[in-house]
Amino acid sequence: MPITACAFDLDGTLVDSIHDLARAANLARADLGLAELSSDRVASFVGDGAASLVARVLADSNSAEYTGTAMQVEGMDRFNEHYRAGLSIATQFYPKVQETLHMLHERGMPLAIVTNKPERFTIPLLRELGVFEHFDVIVAGDSLPKKKPAPEPLQFAALQLKVELADMLMVGDSENDILAARAAGCPVIAVSYGYGSNIESLGADAVIHRFDELRDYLDLN
Structure with missing residues (x-):
């Protein structure tokens, strides 16, 4: 890719x-x-x-x-x-997420959050978890008139990052993520450990079982 x-x-x-x-x-x-x-x-x-x-x-x-x-x-x-009042009492990163995000950030990879979570929760949570500064763009569920599975959040993210949609990888755990990526023309990888169901059958370009497997698809090993 x-x-x-x-x-x-x-x-x-x-x-x-x-x-x-x-x-x-x-x-x-x-x-x-x-x-x-x-x-x-x-x-x-x-x-x-x-x-x-x-x-x-x-x-x-x-x-x-x-x-x-x-x-x-x-x-x-x-x-x-x-x-x-309790955004991060029990919330934690999945295995290898912090390390991989840090590595991508250090290598200068433009990064975006594209979530359906409202901004009033998204930004404070990212700050509490200590990774807010890793992301160049944050598109929350109420940032635009439409949210995933519509393509607009990914289109907006690519525009803000100044990259082509075909060159921006979407990584998610649900059908909404895959549908949004397909509608926008982005490649998409699904994670198997999240909240989505039947993820293997939803048509992502690949399914990974641990977050640092992204390195193989980004040619960063």
């Missing part, structure tokens, strides 16, 4: 944040008199941004949509409060 830049999803790709997301989601449910959900159940709702997560968590259904009902607004407020 003639790769000159990389764009990364965040949750499920760089970091395992599900315990903090589940904690905040369950505190919001408790505030509204609802029973606790398992972390695995909350993980099945992750990937389309905070509003979708809250709608699904409150309804305990993958088909729920955020329509601004009074309960959803209250749940969103409670989730925002609880999650912002």
Whole structure:
């Protein structure tokens, strides 16, 4: 791959944040008199941004949509409060992520975050984890009118990085990441360890099982 830049999803790709997301989601449910959900159940709702997560968590259904009902607004407020107060209590990098990001940054590879997580959580989390300065561009779920699986976030990232879309590798863990990359014309690698399901069958250019396997595809060994 003639790769000159990389764009990364965040949750499920760089970091395992599900315990903090589940904690905040369950505190919001408790505030509204609802029973606790398992972390695995909350993980099945992750990937389309905070509003979708809250709608699904409150309804305990993958088909729920955020329509601004009074309960959803209250749940969103409670989730925002609880999650912002504990972004990185249990959140941690997946194996070899920190080392690989540092290596790419040191070698001058332009790097972007392209996530559906809202900016109000994305930037503070990256700062708390100590990697904010590694990224030249951060495109959050509310940075643009559309988010993944639309191509616009990747198109915007490539424009800001001043690289061709065909030369920017997208790395993610979900169908949204692969669909966005395909729509934008980016090569895409999927990680097998994240929150996505059936990742091997979603049509990524490659699937890796540990983050530092990226070195093989970027010819950095």
